[in-house]
Amino acid sequence: MQISFILNGRPTTVDVEPATLVAELLRERLSLTGTHIGCDTSQCGACVVHLNGLPVKSCTLLAPALMGATLLTIEGLQGAPGSNRMHPMQEAFREHHGLQCGFCTPGMLMTAVALAAEKPNLTEADVRHGLEGNICRCTGYQNIVVSVMAGAAAMNAGNGE
Amino acid sequence: MANVIGIGASPKRKEDQRFLTGRGNYVSDIKRPGLAAGVFVRSPHGHAVLRGVDKVAALAAPGVIAVLTGDDVADDGLGSLPCGWGISDAKGVPMKEPPFPMLAQDKVRFVGDMVAFVIAETPEQANAAAELLTVDYEVLPSVVGVLEAIRPGAPQLFKDVPNNICCDWELGDKSAVETAFRKAAHVAKLSLVNNRLIGNPMEPRAAIAEYEPGTDRFTLWTTSQFPHVVRFLMGALVLNIPQHKLRVVAPDVGGGFGVKQFHYGEEAVITWAAKRVMRPIKWVASRSEGYVSDRHGRDHVTEAELALDETGKFLAFRVNTLANMGGYLSTFGPNIPTNLYGPLLGGVYTTPAIYCNVKVVFTNTVPVDAYRGAGRPEATFVLERIVDVAASEMGIDRVEIRRRNMIPREAYPYQTPVLVQYDSGDPMGCLDGALVAADVRNFGIRKAASASKGKFRGLGYSTYVEACGLAPSRFAGRLGARGGLYESATVRVHPTGQVTVMIGTHNHGQGHETTFAQIVSEKLGVSFENVDIVFGDTDRVQFGMGTYGSRSLVVGGAALSRATDKVVAKGKKIAAHLLEAAEVDIQFEAGRFSVAGTDRTKTFEEIAGAAYVPHDYPLEVLEPGLEEQAYYDPVNFTYPGGCHIAEVEVDPETGTVTLVNYTAVDDVGTVINPMIVEGQLHGGIVQGVGQALFENAVYDESSGQLLSGSLMDYCMPRADHMPMMTVATHSTLCTHTPMGVKGCGEVGTIGSPAAVINAVVDALSHLGVTHVDMPATPNRIWRLLQNASLPVAAE
């Protein structure tokens, strides 16, 4: 079936089998391999993308759900539109060593950005709870939590300008 | 001026840009023209005779290219998956080493054992065809536990391995230990289980293989921690591919933790198959597939006894362990519960006599091999638990009994009774630092506050040491290693002075691209951004043993340090010529070669330029170019260690254990990048906490089915399981590595399980609880409390 949607700001149309996961569509057809697949039970969160602004697991989303929707993947995450700068959340992860092997990172970032957008003043407990659907095996989460809090603060400071 | 960012600085990581923007390059991201899809058909039975595989229906399915089985492997005369270590029993009799065929032949020995490989145009077609394969199994009884496996009458995995015992290994002076026990004022005893774990790097394993008929060359892209070792083991010992005709690439790898440091059958099958079908083939494991095929870790049953004199001094330590090997010997399998376990039983203590017996046992489970820490967490857990048991039984404070037995700083180098000689350390210093950092002084106040909410609070200590920087080849060879354990690095200085390093270790999260660049920046005085690190490709990197055993900085960094020394030495020769001075008068400092006592200098870039444009150059005595290589083989292991203090709160109503504080003060030697070291400690600690509180690989005893077969049932630590940890370093320098480094990758995982469980036992000790097996799940704690002597506690 033919599906038209906005992918990282660009109108996109693809012809796919309905039995296609959005994660597969992104990785195999659209060469956007930043969205990762870390499990088969919707637990790990490495594949989180934003569908109409909300965090969703693209490994548990069928391609027809994209019809008319707006999809943001890690490749589309950036600072001010048109700038070459990274998003404040990406900057925060770099600054606070919030990643090691990098595999869970795209999903962590997408979840973190949605979390910070939803609630302005995140506490440590908010962040830890908000990351319950994203598993990281490398960092022990400590620097991820620090990064998310710093990134959220930077996002909100940016919004206030 | 060069932007030198050297040892002790924390620059942001070079590798982060690609990972943060979704531009990493993992195996599953790679596409090749004409790529076919491969799917493995695995045994659903723990133990069965494989009577035959009917391929007809599968071969007729749409898109199917080939179906390969163990018979095809046998027909092509391919080798068995090799074991890299050959251990022996006390009499010198070698371990039983049954073949491990890459696709099962005659028998399957664990759920997940590979039976066939189906290749089709798409993954969907391969999966559909796999369902059409008819495999004729004669199901046999399975045995999954070590205690059951050695019992008379237990199912036998191999005809020529009686009682399923691969090797009855021992270490230490048995009679000295017996003598000491006879004189002991007190003997503490402890039976424990070290739970089976699944490593779970977030990136599932994957491989792509391609054969180029024009050059008769194979390329294998694989999620490996050691591509050169895969090339050697697979090319030379399994597939008979000459080394120069085989390229192995391990690009970005999403975590390893040991799980990706073995040569897996999947790698051999897909490489072999790529030539048979003349197509590149890709296989990507699902998480659930990984659970029944990634090598598992730990899985010991242990009886330990500690003999003490009346003052609480340790006189002797005796340990008998049954170690699960699973269905076959994996690459390092038999080495882990023996050589990486027994020699660590001395810990940070002066125990004069130690004896350890380990029976290495086959069972119908996934093969067991190294997982972060590998042998050393198991040893630390036994020792640090029994120290607490002894302290409690003798009425001695847990910190005090440790102090009475600790090796004092001035006693180093210290020869233990179990082979290893510690070169440096200060366990007392780590303990003192941790006591302050954990605010142990005010623990009583916190405990009372918990009690007022109806919660039990406990504190647990683990003072430990490990052996890493694997490994001195000569020493390892005596213990049964069949290969060397050195590392290599090449420093290529470009004509314009920038540097590319080719190194044989593999970066899969540890930050090597940053840490190694700092070493080069400091040693050559070049800008940090002008150094790139290349790894993970046998066509680009000369040779290497890879990354495991906290060895990358210790062994690889040492090779790199040596190679930079050689660059400087050659640079001095060039500078002497250009500056018309004697070579002995040339000094190199901060990126400049100068004649001592003069203002005549040449920059590093000028020397590099001269080396590649040798118009004015001592060509009679010196080759052009500026590229140096070093191999480094360590003279000893390194011995990081430290003190971990865990603080837990137990909810007696539900049995839930909450980790509320965690403090680690570790001695990792010289710290190159504090930010990265801290990150390694955090991650390591949480993996150990996972073992202590959450993680458990559970098999059904009769069918051999893995019950914890997905992330729904195997509990990985999550962000909300952890408090903020306090980590610090208290370093003594390693005396034999070039920079004094000791390694930091595994310390967290080695020190933490004992600290956490000691804290849980402490929290429940007023109820008469003396031991808690891992993981300390709510159900397990509740059960203990049900059985505990509650009325006594009320007094």
Place this chain on the structure above:
Amino acid sequence: MKPFAYHQPDQIADAAKLLTSIEDSKLVAGGMTLIPTLKQRLASPVALVDLTRLGDLSGITDGGDTVTIGAMTPHALVAASKLLQTKIPGLAALASMIGDPAVRSRGTIGGSVANNDPAADYPAGVLGLGATIITSTREIAADKFFLGLFETALEPSEIITAIRFPVPTKAGYAKFKAPASRYALVGVFVAKFADGVRVAVTGAGSGVFRVAPMEAALSGNFDASAIAAIKIDADGLTSDIHAEADYRAHLVTVMAKRAVGAALS
């Protein structure tokens, strides 16, 4: 996944017709349970009937002494609903504990209730509040809806359109999460109405169930102490690698007490 046809009807009647006319077709709402099943090739329907194009099925409406939640309303919306936080805060809290943020973005109340997973949260809220399940053809009382392990009173072509909840005096939910899956190892929903108290348990057995002795005790005295001594029979409760039946039985009492505490806070 095996291939399937995909239908996105915009009328309930059309959706029901598709379900009847295509043998082996399945409804998909948020897909949080169905898609993992398809991925693991444990189910291979010929066609999926997607409910997202049916307007009006998402949203929360105030009926005075009731609140009605459209079947396609995602958990995140229920959790964040000011109306529910005022009228039935226990239900908003329950929704906020389901899965994780990404699951709450997609998963729907209708899907969860129709699936009737024995460890899902919503069945406890629906049964605990004595809600009414409104379908394409009729209304079904919660007490007659849940029939055990993944079984409900729904006919093959019947589609849940909304769930109507009576507004209680007080209500609370307490969940002991299975540490890995984050489903309820045991979850208890407690609701106090003018005419009595309802207690519903999920996670502990093969399906959601009520606990009459607790309801009686709490009707007399709506305080955790009233049920502290009430023990649940472990017979028939679930035993698995995470929790044995007697431990689950024990947790029912503990979680019921905590649910009462949550209701009173």
